[in-house]
């Protein structure tokens with residue numbers, strides 16, 4: 001693969017193989033098997049695929065996993081009861097409630113019910129707060145994956161201008177908070193849908209992170225020559241040549257930007273596979289008691 005391409009598939013495989021080895025050691029030395037509980041509500045096809053893939057990764061790495069599938073009309077109280085049971089289950093080191101939830105259930109109430117020590121998605125306000133002040137915590141998996149991609153591709157962040165497009169709680173905001181920590185020392189600008197003249201901001205970026213959910217939004221005239229592009233977007237667009245009738249593209253027009261940028265993540269095969277790898281990392285760290293103790 002061209003050295004320009006940041007190969008998330010290869011990097012995530014490397015991380016998973018490290019996790020597998022560490023898991024074998026943990027089990028043989030302590031008998032502790034990392035355990036992850038998935039909670040899936042309703043019939044959202046994308047959510048089902050995500051949970052299935054995460055379960056497959058657990059199997060590959062030697063983790064214990066359990067999936068509870070609840071009907072679309074489950075009450076908030078029933079869902080909370082299930083979470084409380086997993087919170088007390090000694091075999092479970094991580095609990096993941098697949099989002100989005102049906103509209104009659106408050107995501108915030110559900111996420112806050114997860115034991116902070118088992119919050120391997122890193123969405124509990126306590127973990128978010130600890131991340132912001134640079135304390136040990138579970139880092140949300142996609143931002144963690146982005147940081148790890150940069151680290152393992154030797155992308156220097158020290159004093160660099162990082163521009164993030166998108167300010168969601170699961171990608172844009174946590175990535176911005178991580179990259180301003182002293183470890184990374186980046187100068188971060190966050191753009192959103194109300195930002196004026198985005199191009200004038202992005203064209204100053206040494207590292208551009210796009211997380212907006214708009215197919216091929218970033219074009220070559222948005223970027224500076226030699227910049228590093230991390231494309232978080234996953235968008236389905238029609239493709240008559242594909243068997244499924246669609247293909248996946250990012251928020252960045254890959255073909256248009258490839259010649260001008262220094263490095264770029266493809267879609268698929270960039271940030272996507274890293275998200276699952278970092279979920280496994282967080283679960284293993286939880287099982288080892290590395291974040292909050294045993």
Ligand code: NAP
Nearest residue numbers: 142166167168171192193211212213232233234271272275
């Ligand atoms: P989100 O919650 O919908 O947030 C999108 C953000 O983009 C918002 O902050 C929005 O601004 C901003 N935005 C939308 N249109 C814009 C425009 N024209 N100009 C500037 N900013 C604009 O999205 P998300 O959950 O962060 O996800 C973003 C993308 O990443 C999606 O394609 C999603 O599928 C993908 N994703 C991938 C992974 C992975 O594992 N690879 C994980 C998570 C998400 P406002 O705040 O002003 O509305």
